[in-house]
Amino acid sequence: MIEVKNISKKYGRKKVLNGVSFTANKGEITSLIGINGVGKTTILNAIMALTPVNSGEILINNEKINKASYEKITFIPDAITMLPQMTIAEAMQFMQDFYESWNQERATELLGFFKLKESNKISSLSKGNTAKVNLLLGLALDVDFLLMDEPFSGIDIFSREQIAEVFTSHLIEDRGVIITTHEINDIEHLIDKVILLDEGTVIKEFNTEEVRENEGKSVIDVMREVYRT
Amino acid sequence: MKVNFNNRDPVYVQVVRHFKEQIATGTLEPGQEIPSRRELANKLKINPxxxxxxxxxxxxxxxxxxxxxxxxxxxxxxxxxxxxREELIEQAVDSFVTSIRSINVPLDEIVGLLQDKYQKESKE
Amino acid sequence: MNRFLKLVNFELGRFMKIYLALIGITIISQIAGVIIKSNSYVERANEAIYEDLIPKEDFFATEGLMSMLHVLRSVWFMGPIALCIAALIFYVFFIWYRDWFGKNTFIYRLLMLPTARIQIFLSKAVSILLMVFGLVAIQLILLPIESVILKWIVPLDYRIDMTVGEIIQNFRELQMLIPSTFIEFVLYYGAGMMAVFIIFTAILFERSFRLKGILFGAIFVGLAVLVFFSPILIMEIMQTYYLYPIEIFILEIILGLVVIGASIWTSHFLLKKKITV
Incomplete structure (x- = not known):
């Protein structure tokens, strides 16, 4: 379980996060949704200790993040985390060199799934394919938790469809996923839990099936209620 | 298998309904094996x-x-x-009755119309 | 291969193209320099002696006999060395900033490696050190080769032959790069390494706190310099020279180690707690 406890973060005088708390469970897809602001990405960065927070605490399986945590949790930012001059094969080799949790078998399977060519240079790839390589590098790690920052933004519809398929496949296994997005059309039926953010705070947290079952509302209905008042 | 889900009913309820329809129409036969939950999630593009x-x-x-x-x-x-089968029929009739009631049509008028339409459609 | 060595290997690989280009430029320029300088000397000597009929002894008295020292003072020789030094100084900064800039965000990957983050810092420092040693080694190999080329071109009675040791001893700039005693080696390269560590820490301050970090970084550099030179400064201010040179030397080594330790500890802290992508 990932527990985010009351974290706050300022950039200069601007408060980006203001007492954010939520939990994300293994085996569930949790979606951080915010229609504006940079808070979502900052939360993911903070979970991965890629940026400090001013107050609050984050626990991953009851532990503060440490170097060993990076074999248990990984982050797929919205830009690729490898050097553009590397080929896909070199990027995969890099991952294999440094991570014990790297699963070469799954990496090969993902190459096929995304129809990527190993010998291609990252700098030569289309936006959609770059996003797929980025996803591959994260998905091929045998980690418990996977954080993804806007995996659907700025890429073509077919790449989006293909990436959405990953969520329903065995490639996700029983991992916990946190995904940020500002648009949920692609994933409305895929997510278990929604955390709505505004002005750096969590304004609503709900389970998608429960809200449909008990209130007969779609995710967008809830968002409309929350953001338009 | 392709299902168009609506966004306001629980997805699991819609999946169950989908199975019931297939059972009622005989697409799924008694004793037939069904996909694993993972396969189903993948086919229907839903959360496992x-x-x-x-x-x-x-x-x-x-x-x-x-x-x-x-x-x-x-x-x-x-x-x-x-x-x-009964449940599905009942559900369909229920929703039919609800929509007919809302436009205040007497029952006699409907029965005749229903017969005409139903026969015409099966001939086509 | 453990992860630290892999990191060093990776860092070296990233600069390899430019590094090899630098080596190429050095080799070509220095050897061209030897050939050009030697030929022009022989030409001038022959012209003076056989056409202007100046006695050999007079020519050599004014011009001096040809030796590697003539080559060393030319831009052909010192130019590429200066270029390499400038490139490496530039790379001390670029080795960090390249990870943050550009469309890719490699710093995410580095910080998410399942290794202690200080290893990133140390691997970058070791890479710089290895690249410096590599260039110095190339220079050591080049010097005897260049001497041989000079011997081919310049006749025996026109030249003074020098061993590599003699060449270095007679040329201050080279002495800095290739010290002749172990103590000097420790002193020069230790000070160099210390400077790299201090700059790295200052960069990490900037990367952690951005604008404010530049100030913190500058303060850190100032403090480090102050601590390192404190014995000399104190003696200058007090006008009392109560330490023997050997004592100053030992004190400086200790202070150097203190500064390096402080730099590594501070960087460790910044990378762990304050760094931001």
Missing amino acids: NTAQRAYKEMEEAGLIHTERNLPSKITRDEKVLGAV
């Missing part, structure tokens, strides 16, 4: 947890049964299968 939930509901309703590690199968229980 939702597929799991749908199977659990169907299991509890006796629509499917699972023997330990084997794939789940549609029940052979005639009573349950019959009930599925």
Whole structure:
């Protein structure tokens, strides 16, 4: 379980996060949704200790993040985390060199799934394919938790469809996923839990099936209620 | 398998309904094996947890049964299968009646119209 | 291969193209320099002696005999060395900033490696050190080769032959790069390494606190310099020279180690707690 406890973060005088708390469970897809602001990405960065927070605490399986945590949790930012001059094969080799949790078998399977060519240079790839390589590098790690920052933004519809398929496949296994997005059309039926953010705070947290079952509302209905008042 | 889900009903309920329709129309036969929850999630593009939930509901309703590690199968229980058919018919009639009521049409008028339409459509 | 060595290997690989280009430029320029300088000397000598009929002894008295020292003072020789030094100084900064800039965000990957983050810092420092040693080694190999080329071109009675040791001893700039005693080696390269560590820490301050970090970084550099030179400064201010040179030397080594330790500890802290992508 990932527990985010009351974290706050300022950039200069601007408060980006203001007492954010939520939990994300293994085996569930949790979606951080915010229609504006940079808070979502900052939360993911903070979970991965890629940026400090001013107050609050984050626990991953009851532990503060440490170097060993990076074999248990990984982050797929919205830009690729490898050097553009590397080929896909070199990027995969890099991952294999440094991570014990790297699963070469799954990496090969993902190459096929995304129809990527190993010998291609990252700098030569289309936006959609770059996003797929980025996803591959994260998905091929045998980690418990996977954080993804806007995996659907700025890429073509077919790449989006293909990436959405990953969520329903065995490639996700029983991992916990946190995904940020500002648009949920692609994933409305895929997510278990929604955390709505505004002005750096969590304004609503709900389970998608429960809200449909008990209130007969779609995710967008809830968002409309929350953001338009 | 392609299902258009609406966004306001629980997805697992929609999956169960989809199975019931297939059972009622005979697309799924008694005793037939059904996909694993993972396969189903993949086919329907839904969350595996939702597929799991749908199977659990169907299991509890006796629509499917699972023997330990084997794939789940549609029940052979005639009573349950019959009930599925009845339930679907009832649901369809219910929604039909609700929409007819809302435009204040007397029953006699409808029965005649219904017969005409139904026969015409089956001829086409 | 453990992860630290892999990191060093990776860092070296990233600069390899430019590094090899630098080596190429050095080799070509220095050897061209030897050939050009030697030929022009022989030409001038022959012209003076056989056409202007100046006695050999007079020519050599004014011009001096040809030796490697003539080559060393030319831009052909010192130019590429200066270029390499400038490139490496530039790379001390770029080795960090390249990870943050550009469309890719490699710093995410580095910080998410399942290794202590200080290893990133140390691997970058070791890479710089290895690249410096590599260039110095190339220079050591080049010097005897260049001497041989000079011997081919310049006749025996026109030249003074020098061993590599003699060449270095007679040329201050080279002495800095290739010290002749172990103590000097420790002193020069230790000070160099210390400077790299201090700059790295200052960069990490900037990367952690951005604008404010530049100030913190500058303060850190100031403090480090102050601590390191404190014995000399104190003696200058007090006008009392109560330490023997050997004592100053030992004190400086200790202070150097203190500064390096402080730099590594501070960087460790910044990388762990304050760094931001």
